[in-house]
Amino acid sequence: MKSLGKHLLVDYYGCNSAVLNDPDLLEKHLKCAVMKSGATIIESTFRTFEPYGVSGIIIIAESHFAIHTWPEYNFASIDFFTCGVDVNPYYANSYLKTILLPEKIEIKEIARGIFSDRQFDNYHPSIHVDNTKEKKVV
């Protein structure tokens, strides 16, 4: 079995709240995270909310990255959703955690679009699926 996409759901607890409320910094660093993963930026949109919080989405050629922040909880939820074998969303996470400096990280890896080998063709390089994994890193 193979999957079309690999989706990392990453929750950062205990971040620096000032960074979490700065859309320009978050956009800059999420774009850097895209590049670290080897993905290609198509379009980026970041919005702030009152009284706190930022939502940012980057459409990449390989699916999307997203971040939502709750500065009042020092919390950010981040999605690194990629397809293809030439990108590695874990590199994006490795970079972003050096910026947001979370005290605790929870990562779930979800395979998206699972097909048998024979259902695959040459249009999309596939990602080998081992399992849906759940990891906790403190």
Add this chain to the structure above:
Amino acid sequence: MKSLGKHLLVDYYGCNSAVLNDPDLLEKHLKCAVMKSGATIIESTFRTFEPYGVSGIIIIAESHFAIHTWPEYNFASIDFFTCGVDVNPYYANSYLKTILLPEKIEIKEIARGIFSDRQFDNYHPSIHVDNTKEKKVV
């Protein structure tokens, strides 16, 4: 324990491939799905890819909805990520499946941002967390 957000990861298999390659239709119906869930649209971005496929993201006041399609596999991956108690992402799914008519649906519900009751305050109405659920609906 309570969570800040509820994230549904929904994979549709066996969809109508013509609809999956039509960004205008997909945007129209994903916006309808937002409204069905009770959420509020902030910004919407849809892009097409060569030779096939559409990526669409709608930032909502309550987080985001996203869709990525692989028409050549009759497949779509959809994210309904909401926060707050006034929205129900399952209503969005109930609507969208009547449009894309998948033969098989896989849904994973992931709680995002889990805190103890005492860590919550009045800024964000919380969602009660029962468990991380995995559901398969054929």
